[in-house]
Amino acid sequence: MKLEQQLDHLFNPGSVALIGASSNLAKWGFHILSLLIAKGGRQVYPVNRNGDEIQGLKAYQNVSLVPGTVDLAVITVPFIDVPAAMEDCARKGVKAAVVISGGFAETGGDGARIQREVTEIARKAGIRFVGPNCMGHFDTSADFFTVPYLPPVSKGPLALISQSGNTSQSIVYLACELGLGFSKYVSSGNEADLHFEDFLEYLAQDDETKIILGYIEGLKEGRRFFKLAREITRKKPIVIMKAGRTEAGARAARSHTASLAGSDVVCEAAFKQAGVIRVEEVNELIDVTLVLLGQPLPRGRRVGVLSSGGGAAVITADVLMKQHLELPRLSPVTMDKLNSLLPPRWSHVNPVETGGDPFSYPCLWALMEDENIDAAFIIGGGGVNASYAKWVSLPDSVSGQIDQYLEEAEASELNDVGKSLELMKKYHKPIIFANTGIPTPRKGKVYEKLEKKYIVPFPTPERAAKALAHLVQYSEYLRT
Amino acid sequence: MKLEQQLDHLFNPGSVALIGASSNLAKWGFHILSLLIAKGGRQVYPVNRNGDEIQGLKAYQNVSLVPGTVDLAVITVPFIDVPAAMEDCARKGVKAAVVISGGFAETGGDGARIQREVTEIARKAGIRFVGPNCMGHFDTSADFFTVPYLPPVSKGPLALISQSGNTSQSIVYLACELGLGFSKYVSSGNEADLHFEDFLEYLAQDDETKIILGYIEGLKEGRRFFKLAREITRKKPIVIMKAGRTEAGARAARSHTASLAGSDVVCEAAFKQAGVIRVEEVNELIDVTLVLLGQPLPRGRRVGVLSSGGGAAVITADVLMKQHLELPRLSPVTMDKLNSLLPPRWSHVNPVETGGDPFSYPCLWALMEDENIDAAFIIGGGGVNASYAKWVSLPDSVSGQIDQYLEEAEASELNDVGKSLELMKKYHKPIIFANTGIPTPRKGKVYEKLEKKYIVPFPTPERAAKALAHLVQYSEYLRT
Numbered sequence: 001m002k003l004e005q006q007l008d009h010l011f012n013p014g015s016v017a018l019i020g021a022s023s024n025l026a027k028w029g030f031h032i033l034s035l036l037i038a039k040g041g042r043q044v045y046p047v048n049r050n051g052d053e054i055q056g057l058k059a060y061q062n063v064s065l066v067p068g069t070v071d072l073a074v075i076t077v078p079f080i081d082v083p084a085a086m087e088d089c090a091r092k093g094v095k096a097a098v099v100i101s102g103g104f105a106e107t108g109g110d111g112a113r114i115q116r117e118v119t120e121i122a123r124k125a126g127i128r129f130v131g132p133n134c135m136g137h138f139d140t141s142a143d144f145f146t147v148p149y150l151p152p153v154s155k156g157p158l159a160l161i162s163q164s165g166n167t168s169q170s171i172v173y174l175a176c177e178l179g180l181g182f183s184k185y186v187s188s189g190n191e192a193d194l195h196f197e198d199f200l201e202y203l204a205q206d207d208e209t210k211i212i213l214g215y216i217e218g219l220k221e222g223r224r225f226f227k228l229a230r231e232i233t234r235k236k237p238i239v240i241m242k243a244g245r246t247e248a249g250a251r252a253a254r255s256h257t258a259s260l261a262g263s264d265v266v267c268e269a270a271f272k273q274a275g276v277i278r279v280e281e282v283n284e285l286i287d288v289t290l291v292l293l294g295q296p297l298p299r300g301r302r303v304g305v306l307s308s309g310g311g312a313a314v315i316t317a318d319v320l321m322k323q324h325l326e327l328p329r330l331s332p333v334t335m336d337k338l339n340s341l342l343p344p345r346w347s348h349v350n351p352v353e354t355g356g357d358p359f360s361y362p363c364l365w366a367l368m369e370d371e372n373i374d375a376a377f378i379i380g381g382g383g384v385n386a387s388y389a390k391w392v393s394l395p396d397s398v399s400g401q402i403d404q405y406l407e408e409a410e411a412s413e414l415n416d417v418g419k420s421l422e423l424m425k426k427y428h429k430p431i432i433f434a435n436t437g438i439p440t441p442r443k444g445k446v447y448e449k450l451e452k453k454y455i456v457p458f459p460t461p462e463r464a465a466k467a468l469a470h471l472v473q474y475s476e477y478l479r480t
Numbered sequence: 481m482k483l484e485q486q487l488d489h490l491f492n493p494g495s496v497a498l499i500g501a502s503s504n505l506a507k508w509g510f511h512i513l514s515l516l517i518a519k520g521g522r523q524v525y526p527v528n529r530n531g532d533e534i535q536g537l538k539a540y541q542n543v544s545l546v547p548g549t550v551d552l553a554v555i556t557v558p559f560i561d562v563p564a565a566m567e568d569c570a571r572k573g574v575k576a577a578v579v580i581s582g583g584f585a586e587t588g589g590d591g592a593r594i595q596r597e598v599t600e601i602a603r604k605a606g607i608r609f610v611g612p613n614c615m616g617h618f619d620t621s622a623d624f625f626t627v628p629y630l631p632p633v634s635k636g637p638l639a640l641i642s643q644s645g646n647t648s649q650s651i652v653y654l655a656c657e658l659g660l661g662f663s664k665y666v667s668s669g670n671e672a673d674l675h676f677e678d679f680l681e682y683l684a685q686d687d688e689t690k691i692i693l694g695y696i697e698g699l700k701e702g703r704r705f706f707k708l709a710r711e712i713t714r715k716k717p718i719v720i721m722k723a724g725r726t727e728a729g730a731r732a733a734r735s736h737t738a739s740l741a742g743s744d745v746v747c748e749a750a751f752k753q754a755g756v757i758r759v760e761e762v763n764e765l766i767d768v769t770l771v772l773l774g775q776p777l778p779r780g781r782r783v784g785v786l787s788s789g790g791g792a793a794v795i796t797a798d799v800l801m802k803q804h805l806e807l808p809r810l811s812p813v814t815m816d817k818l819n820s821l822l823p824p825r826w827s828h829v830n831p832v833e834t835g836g837d838p839f840s841y842p843c844l845w846a847l848m849e850d851e852n853i854d855a856a857f858i859i860g861g862g863g864v865n866a867s868y869a870k871w872v873s874l875p876d877s878v879s880g881q882i883d884q885y886l887e888e889a890e891a892s893e894l895n896d897v898g899k900s901l902e903l904m905k906k907y908h909k910p911i912i913f914a915n916t917g918i919p920t921p922r923k924g925k926v927y928e929k930l931e932k933k934y935i936v937p938f939p940t941p942e943r944a945a946k947a948l949a950h951l952v953q954y955s956e957y958l959r960t
Contacts, residue, residue, distance in 0.1 A: 025882070025885075103824070106825070164794070165790075166860060167795065170916040171917070174918070243794040244798065246797060247801065248831075249798035253794045255790075257790060280942075281917070282917035283940065310586070311645070318728070320728065345582055348735065349731055349732065380646055460761060460762070462760075
């Protein structure tokens with residue numbers, strides 16, 4: 001059977017057996033069963049030594065006693081019992097499995113031996129399996145989930161392969177918070193059988209997946225990874241967080257998923273050569289995803305900055321330079337435009353500091369139209385003018401005026417945002433909004449309109465600059 | 481008059497004139513007047529060309545027409561009118577002033593000349609003033625505020641001197657969000673008369689100020705700054721965010737507050753020599769403040785890490801190494817303790833990974849008691865076990881059990897936290913809680929207990945590691 005078909009059984013099985021189904025709230029076997037029942041849509045067979053009824057379903061003492069066919073087995077029994085469970089699966093003709101249980105190669109000694117044993121049994125029977133020592137997987141199109149410990153996930157363009165369950169929780173959580181959806185997800189664990197590279201190959205062909213995200217501690221098939229990546233990144237971006245960069249990190253990786261982290265310098269160079277976007281932090285991974293989804297690929301690294309605050313302008317200039325982006329001179333035409341738009345005290349340099357006046361869209365448009373500029377960067381309250389938090393306490397007599405003012409400002413900003421997005425498309429220039437540490441209130445029509453287009457103000461200029469720098473580098477890679 | 485007395489007039493004046501008082505909602509002169517009236521407690525005199533009644537108060541056409549004495553003048557009129565306003569202040573015998581108005585040296589040309597003129601007038605009259613081109617100041621003890629554009633501030637141990645108004649907004653906002661309070665605040669602007677160094681000297685003597693925070697673009701009196709800092713940092717920490725590090729940043733600084741940023745390498749070395757804690761980001765400044773307030777000064781840089789997730793353990797090891805912290809071997813006694821506390825699959829190295837079991841306090845205590853360890857670092861859900869977000873959706877039949885479980889867990893964790901804080905004191909070892917990107921829910925009795933002691937889980941291991949590294953360096957500085 002081809003890999004693609006094999007993985008189809010994993011992501012969209014007709015029937016599932018849960019080996020280790022439990023009525024004990026503290027067990028994975030409890031929560032996975034609840035989830036399978038709640039989702040519905042396919043045959044679910046609880047398997048449990050006792051063979052009692054569990055959560056209203058008849059349980060079987062052994063998977064081979066299940067009456068119908070079993071496409072997928074999810075295994076949560078203690079590691080010592082996994083070889084027997086896999087033997088049962090082989091006898092039953094199960095097609096794929098997810099081994100959640102931990103205690104295998106990551107612990108060395110006996111665990112490593114038992115992992116080899118389980119893998120051998122599965123290979124002989126032609127069963128492909130995820131794990132062991134993993135957290136499950138999901139496919140939103142098939143509405144199939146074996147991982148209970150995630151926030152509710154919606155359909156969307158992201159796929160995630162993660163060698164860490166808990167890190168994937170953070171990634172999924174942060175993505176969901178911003179309204180980003182997923183196509184497929186797999187927590188790959190120790191990768192005794194199915195490797196990161198198998199999922200990568202599968203997701204490359206998956207039309208619903210537009211961006212592939214990964215958390216890696218070590219690669220089982222480095223050459224294959226980079227060969228695949230070189231082809232895939234021409235079509236869809238791959239964003240990887242690779243941990244175990246340091247000696248202490250690599251040591252921790254060995255005891256986590258039995259991964260060999262390898263030389264980080266070699267890894268870094270290989271990622272670069274294959275067009276893989278490498279990030280260092282979970283937040284950075286989400287930030288890059290946002291700009292990949294929401295922004296055009298810029299044609300260069302020259303950034304025009306617009307700030308309504310002086311300190312923010314200075315800080316932003318520093319962080320852009322640190323990311324090897326450029327702040328070019330503005331063209332004479334742009335200078336003329338800004339002179340007519342801003343009070344005389346404006347900065348007269350890039351970063352354009354308005355001199356305390358609120359950010360205004362015509363200034364942004366002037367930057368967008370400047371041939372010296374490849375991307376616009378608005379720092380401090382921009383993009384959410386109308387919905388921005390107001391701390392000013394006002395006498396009652398005028399609070400009515402403020403409401404009306406804010407309403408008018410919102411309507412006008414909605415209009416201005418529309419025009420800005422047109423210019424973004426027309427000129428292929430990203431528009432990055434960033435705030436100065438204060439989180440942008442996630443409400444109001446302007447925020448909603450932008451969020452739908454994956455344009456979300458970054459909480460700090462540092463995070464925004466990093467995301468933009470990744471986008472610029474990816475764009476440069478694609479042009480070579 | 482000595483500097484201290486002069487600044488007392490600024491921070492706690494008996495009477496205030498607002499030159500530029502306005503009934504126009506769009507003007508600073510409107511909001512500052514509202515604020516002065518709302519706070520009450522001192523004579524407030526609106527001054528305005530028209531001399532009409534404003535917000536229910538009689539306004540004067542000129543500060544010299546005010547009947548009583550005027551300790552402090554707050555000036556918001558256009559820059560071109562500031563020299564005349566300062567002349568009036570001189571005639572009236574005003575003791576101190578805050579010049580909010582912008583358009584001075586930061587714009588070059590005429591503005592620079594007028595700034596010199598204003599400064600000359602004030603010097604001759606013995607008036608010390610803040611600004612121009614600033615956002616005001618406050619003193620929470622005196623309950624006196626001239627800055628309307630900040631969230632409500634409570635009394636507390638922090639003082640902030642900022643050369644940028646908008647950056648100070650972010651700093652104050654983030655501090656307030658975490659329940660941190662302030663003693664004094666000043667937005668120092670162009671520093672035509674009163675310099676950053678004057679405020680630093682004043683705050684060094686201020687008993688209510690325990691930590692001095694600063695945002696700097698350029699120092700007017702570098703030598704004086706470093707001489708003062710060397711003395712002050714022995715008694716109270718100074719945390720500085722210095723911007724204008726890069727060429728583009730320095731250019732932006734010139735047009736913002738007319739600051740000369742100077743060589744960043746020289747600056748960095750001088751900060752280090754004076755024991756000043758230098759940060760790069762606004763969030764980092766707040767993070768350092770938290771550990772300075774909440775944690776003991778560690779005796780070394782050897783960190784013991786406790787993680788309930790494998791990926792988090794690997795990432796944390798990486799980020800601690802990146803911050804030049806150490807992850808030593810655990811002592812045989814600690815290994816024995818952990819073997820008895822954890823399932824056999826635990827990592828058996830530092831970072832201590834529990835093997836998927838929830839974080840448990842006895843493991844933390846084992847680390848705290850280890851003579852190889854100077855600080856404990858808990859990553860992923862620690863410190864807030866009981867109030868941690870639960871994504872698991874449960875059948876109705878068992879949801880009652882969960883509530884009871886969570887209640888008991890909270891009571892037990894409160895107890896465990898108490899013991900942990902005792903060990904922290906006993907051994908002088910910081911306890912750092914960090915999360916993996918997912919923000920910790922800021923609720924529950926455990927969170928509240930810890931927040932009151934300034935112990936707040938950091939949102940990422942990166943931020944936590946940086947904060948701890950600063951604390952370690954400051955501690956090392958004080959021991960030399």
